Amino acid sequence: MLELRPTCENCNKPLLPDSLEARICSYECTFCAACVDGILANVCPNCGGGFTPRPIRPARNWRGENFLGKDPASTRVKHRPVDAAAHARFVAALANTPPDKR
């Protein structure tokens, strides 16, 4: 199940389960839209993959107990600020490979 992490890994901004600013990579690394679009250039610093908007888990029990009340968001903060200069070098290295070949 997707771990709904509570904050942006870079800037530690709170990202509530219904946040439209939360972005995740395929490993669930979680950042805010401002960091993804800004310093990360849509490249995950941990795996090199891209980001997508994080889906919102329903707050209400619409169907079959599949909702936040039963499966709440994570409260475990992962705050690992990115070294902007090192990340820029990583992005530059990846830029030689098209996104669908990485």
Ligand SMILES: [Zn+2]
């Ligand atoms: Zn952020």
Ligand SMILES: [Zn+2]
């Ligand atoms: Zn990642």
